[in-house]
Amino acid sequence: MLTTDDELRTLLTSAKTIAVVGASPKPWRDSGAIADFLMKRGYTVYPVNPRYTDVLGVRCYPDLKSLPGPVDIVDIFRNPDEAEAAVDEAVAAGAKAVWMQLGVVNEAAARKAEAAGLAVVMDRCIAVEHRALVR
DSSP states (O other): OOOSHHHHHHHHHHOOEEEEETOOOOTTOHHHHHHHHHHHTTOEEEEEOTTOSEETTEEOBSSGGGSSSOOSEEEEOSOGGGHHHHHHHHHHHTOSEEEEOTTOOOHHHHHHHHHTTOEEEESOOHHHHHHHHOO
16 A cells, blocks of 8 residues: 555656546536546546546546556546455556545455555545645
């Protein structure tokens, strides 16, 4: 589990692509606002949600296996009970890390991701950490 500022900074500065699982075009949803934030910071962002074909003017994919290529970070905006399934997809898709957003706490999912060699961040907001750590 990545917890220190240095570990988080290294992950955020080395990543180029981020899949946002649970991305939504609804303006009151944090997933869309954070996807937009990440795009504006230069990341290639792939929205992932089977309910939509487009989020923020970007093609939205139904699942991680449908992405056009590998991703560095899978940012999970799902109910904690659904995090393990998202981790399974992240592992299968060859992701390097999973980031479970603020409020998404699932120890079993974290252990599974770590056992598969993925870096794990849990119960933290990627935008908050980015603002604090990346200049």
